Amino acid sequence: MKVIIIGGGIIGLSSAIYLQQAGCQVTVVDRSDMLQGCSYGNAGYICPSHFVPLATPGIVRQGLKWMMNAKSPFYVKPSLNKDLLKWGWTFMKSATRSHVERSALPLRDIALLSKQLYEEWAKLPGMDFSYEPIGMMELFKTEENAHHAVQTVAEATALGIEARILGKEELQQMEPGVTIDAAGAVFFPGDSQLYPNQLMQNLLTYLEIKGVQFIRHREITDFIKTGNKITGVKASGSVIDADHVVLAAGVWSTPLARQFGINIPMVGGRGYSITFEDTPYKLHHSVILSEARVAISPMNGNKIRFGGTMEITPLNTPPRMQRVQGIVESVKQYFPTYDIPLPPAEKVWYGYRPCSADGLPYIGNVSRYTNVTVATGHSMLGISLGAATGKLVAELVTNVPTSMDLRPFNPERFC
Ligand SMILES: Cc1cc2nc3c(=O)[nH]c(=O)nc-3n(C[C@H](O)[C@H](O)[C@H](O)COP(=O)(O)OP(=O)(O)OC[C@H]3O[C@@H](n4cnc5c(N)ncnc54)[C@H](O)[C@@H]3O)c2cc1C
Known part of the structure; x- marks a missing residue:
């Protein structure tokens, strides 16, 4: 055939x-x-921890607040485009508690199957994409997110996905090489990291x-x-x-x-990333900064990638460096000793996530x-x-x- x-x-x-x-x-x-x-330039997470679809009641509320801020992690360019309006309407209708509950099992199952297959691929001849089962930590700062973290751990555990809360001290012990300014984290030991370009x-x-x-x-x-x-x-x-x-x-x-x-129905959710080689910024785990929605990925031994933002914008609009500036500034709020330089525009990667109308x-x-x-x-x-x-x-x-x-x-x- x-x-x-x-x-x-x-x-x-x-x-x-x-x-x-x-x-x-x-x-x-x-x-x-x-x-x-x-x-290519994405964060490279293989993440059964992500059993919650993009369309949640929380993201709609939060998204509306973020829309006015040029450096915020989420942005929708106002437009009268018919397809975008239809997508937005469908997304809002889908973003219910019951949709989130219904989606958890299928998302878990496809993610676990995928993880198992990547482990098989990593053993195929010629395949060396730095697949590393290093686990992922979702750092949080606010009381609201600390509360949310407890809920997440309960939901993950009910789905059979290993997750636990790390207090401030334990979190610091997990990453001894860098000062962390966060109240705690949720740790998902079953998540893995790979180097997508490779x-x-x-x-x-x-x-x-x-x-x-x-x-x-x-x-x-x-x-x-x-x-x-x-x-x-x-x-x-x-x-x-x-x-x-x-x-x-x-x-x-x-x-x-x-x-x-x-x-x-689909829109492009533009995200940006910047990647550095042989830097003093070193982490042992993949990290998400919960409030800032920034992903940090240690990759391929000597690389580290900082990525984020979800910008719903027509596919031909020029990249907005303010968004990248937002990523860089967020990193410093959690890792005060990390002074990430803002690279020139041509060194910034961006890509369009194919965002369905219900995640x-x-x-x-x-x-x-x-x-x-x-x-x-x-x-x-x-x-x-x-x-x-x-x-x-x-x-x-x-x-x-x-x-x-x-x-x-x-x-x-x-x-
Ligand atoms: C900043 C950022 C971080 C991310 N981090 C992660 C992560 O950690 N983990 C994760 O799972 N996902 C992550 N993602 C999402 C992930 O990158 C995307 O979901 C994924 O790459 C989509 O793959 P795809 O094959 O569907 O589409 P694409 O990679 O966009 O491929 C589609 C291809 O189709 C081609 N094409 C389009 N139209 C035509 C046509 N008419 N004829 C011929 N060819 C055509 C295009 O040229 C393109 O090569 C991230 C995304 C971003 C932006």
């Missing part, structure tokens, strides 16, 4: 691994060089050796439809034949999905065409859930029972 995967981010490449293993003839088509998109490079090399074909700098714009089948994709003018199509084009998937008769990914087949699978909308969890998504996609394409119940991720849930 000839499978065309649209998009060579983590979701497209993970799908390619399992489809190739299942005996498919796989071609990945990407309009870029596949070397710097959202799947993971993506490893995947490209591995897949090329396995015979997967890559077509770069070609944009898929249209499909050849014959009855209830897609028989080809149109890429920059020419046609490529297909027995099956996998849509994994990240935040750009929505207009293509419309051509399959489905609505997958859950869209994974599944479409009903109008018998040979189309959708895999996108992973928001802030595309790396964490990537390996499992790839396996699930291959199961859908080859029509074998899926490793988990995919109904919560149905791509037609907003149709």
